[in-house]
Amino acid sequence: MRVVATAGHVDHGKSTLVRALTGMEPDRWAEERRRGMTIDLGFAWTTLPGLPEPVAFVDVPGHERFVTQMLAGVGPVPATMFVVAADSGWMPQSTEHLDALDALGVRDGLLVVTRSDLADPELARDEALEHLGESSLGRLPAVCVSGATGSGLPELRSALSALVAGLPAPDLDADVRLWVDRAFTVRGAGTVVTGTLGAGTIRVGDELALGARTVTVRGLQALGESVDPVCAVARVALNLRGVGLDEIGRGDALTTPGKWLRGDVIDVRVGPPRGSDVAADLPQQVMLHVGSAAVAARVRPLPSEPGATRLVRLTLHEPLPLRPGDHALLRDPGAHRVLGGVTVLDVRPPSLRRRGAARVRAGELATTEGVPDAHGELARRRLMRRDDLVALGASVPDDVPSAAGWLVDPAWLSSLAPRLVEAVARHTEEQPLDAGLPAKAAAQALDLPDPRLLDLVLAEPGASSVVAAGGRVRARDAGGLPDGVRKAVAAVRADLEDAPFAAPEAHRLAELGLRTRELGAAVKAGALLKVGDGIYLAPDAADVAVGRLADLPSPFTLSEARQALGTTRRVAVPLLEYLARQGRTRRDDEGRHALR
Structure with a gap:
């Protein structure tokens, strides 16, 4: 199935044409038929010669009071049947419709001059072609018809077949984003929504995201028939489970879960309105129209050279699921005019709090084409989550460094290596007794959101002089202790050479300048062994003690152990407790000890 929007005229010449073409009534409301004016979106479909599937039509209102409804209908539709009446010619609403189609970048269409039985259609045709030629549609094929008499309908069907056959093939594997243009309830079924599926495939049982929640597709219809699956491009009705009618409506979007970012701050490029070579000055408050949504937005211009486009930051009244490259339009609802077409450039832009940040941001966006590109996104953001x-x-891409669910720009990653080396050196100078810079502090110094990303930095050639160990990053060739502490520890080790279990008293440690922090650093560096509070021995003291205790009959008493070790009770008690914690000795019910 393909979908075509019918736009351009205000009266029932357009609706009469759709009715004659399809045999269906596009005006759903009695008020529309009574007034002879399309007020809301209408829908119809028919088969065309040479096409394997039906073609659906979205009939949009023409009156200026209903421009929002009109934009909701044409926003998701890839082609248009632009209707002008022979007896009234080009109208102000024709201009507004064309301005909107041009701003949205619609390029495929067909001009139809209707009511040709009431006036010579050639003048209206030529005038319309001149206007259309100045837009993104260009010079379209034209057909003159009469919905009342049927004249020209065979030619119209052939022209529509050619239009539809030439449209680009949709991506059936694309992530779904269905803009809702109608919501209602069906007795016994619940909430039903309709929309134009421009890409992707929907199946019964699929879960779709509606904002932050998830709803389930319990039924599908296309052109009044139950289907499963439904593939783009198509007019589709979804029966939803898990959502009430008051929770969904026109302008909402159903999306593939986890595949779309919803943003309320976006950076965009605004093109000039049709007929102008210069982008319009924008009011502070505008309406953004995208898909079937119309959302109020606040404008913040970004510094840029005067010209055909403007770079703008929009703060939306409510978040929308958008991607770089999406097309939308800005409209001034007060002045009833289209301000220009919009190309979305970034849906997760950085904040602009620092002085000069807006100008820097404008420079970044100036080279952005609005096409999703992994390397370009990473170059601008430095790092971002894979999802x-x-x-x-x-x-x-396969060549992008990644860790812990994050992706890192390779160029920025290389620049982090010298910063890490500098941070480690600065920490060593400020905290010489620490065994290295804690991993969390190292990550903060590099503006990394997760310490696990340090592994990527450490793998860079520029970080070869530092190494991670024990949750810290230190210099690879670091001795581990400052010179003064190392000399003091050497003096303790010299005291222990002849009496390995004669742990130095507190006054001796203080005399050597070994206070709590210095002793803690020596233990972390493996230069001393702490077996109990205030008891420090050589690193191999436990092995030496086990060797001496092995010569005792088993089990042995504390007194026997003390004598074998040549030490005092002050040392023997915590030493035996240390050996027990290490699993090298055990104690029986009578308080005696034995080697395991």
């Missing part, structure tokens, strides 16, 4: 990159519509 966020996928949600932007970009594929994750």
Whole structure:
């Protein structure tokens, strides 16, 4: 199935044409038929010669009071049947419709001059072609018809077949984003929504995201028939489970879960309105129209050279699921005019708090084409979550460094290596007794959100002089202790050479300058062994003690152990407790000790 929007005229010439073409009534409301004016979106479909599937039509209102409804209908539709009446010619609403189609970048269409039985259609045709030629549609094929008499309908059917056959093939594997244009309830079924599926495939049982929640597709219809699956491009009705009618409506979007980023701050490029070579000055408050949504937005211009486009930051009244490259339009609802077409450039832009940040940001965006590109996104952001990159519509390249669910720009990663080396050196200078810079502090110094990303930095050639160990990063060739502490520890080791279990008294340690921090650093560096509070021995003291205790009959008493070790009770008690904690000795019910 393909979908075509019918736009351009205000009266029933357009609706009469759709009715004659399809045999269906596009005006759903009695008020529309009574007034002879399309007020809301209408829907119809028919088969065309040479096409394997039906073609659906979205009939949009023409009156200026209903421009929002009109934009909701044409926003998701790839082609248009632009209707002008022979007896009234080009109308102000024709201009507004064309401005909207041009801003949205619609390029495929067909001009139809209707009511040709009431006036010579050639003048209206030529005038319309002149206007259309100045837009993104260009010079379209034209057909003159009469919905009342049927004249020209065979030619119209053939022209529509050619239009539809030439449309680009949709991506059936794309992530779904269905803009809702109608919501209602069906007795016994619950909530039903309709929309134009521009890409992707939907199946019964699929879960789709509606904002932050998930709903289930319990039924599908296309052109009044139950189907499963339904593939783009198609008019589709979804029967939803898990959502009430008051929770969904026109302008909402159903999306593939986890595949779209919803943003309320976006950076965009605004093109000039049709007929102008210069982008319009934008009011502070505008309406952003995208898909079937119309959302109020606040404008913050970004510094840029005067010209055909403007770079703008939009703060939306409510978040929308958007991607770089999406097309939308800005409209001034007060002045009833289209301000220009929009190309979305970034849906997760950085904050602009620092002085000069807006100008820097404008420079970054000036080279952005609005096409999802992994390397470009990473170059601008430096690092981002893998899921966020996928949600932007970009594929994750195999050559991008990644860890802990994050992707890192290779160039920025290389620049982090010397910063890490500098941070480690600065920490060693400020805290010489620490065994290295804690991993969490190292990550903070590099503006990394997760310490696990340090492994990527350490793998860079520029970080070869530092190494991670025990949750810290230290210099690879670091001795581990400052010179003064190392000399003091050497003096303790010299005291222990002849009496390995004569642990130095507190006054001796203080005399050598070994206070709590210095002793803690010596133990971390493996230069001393702490077996109890205030008891420090050589690193191999436990092995030496086990060797001496092995010569005793088993089990042995504390007194026997003390004598074998040549030490005092002050040392023997915590030493035996240390050996027991290490699993090298055990104690029986009578308080005697034995080697395991």
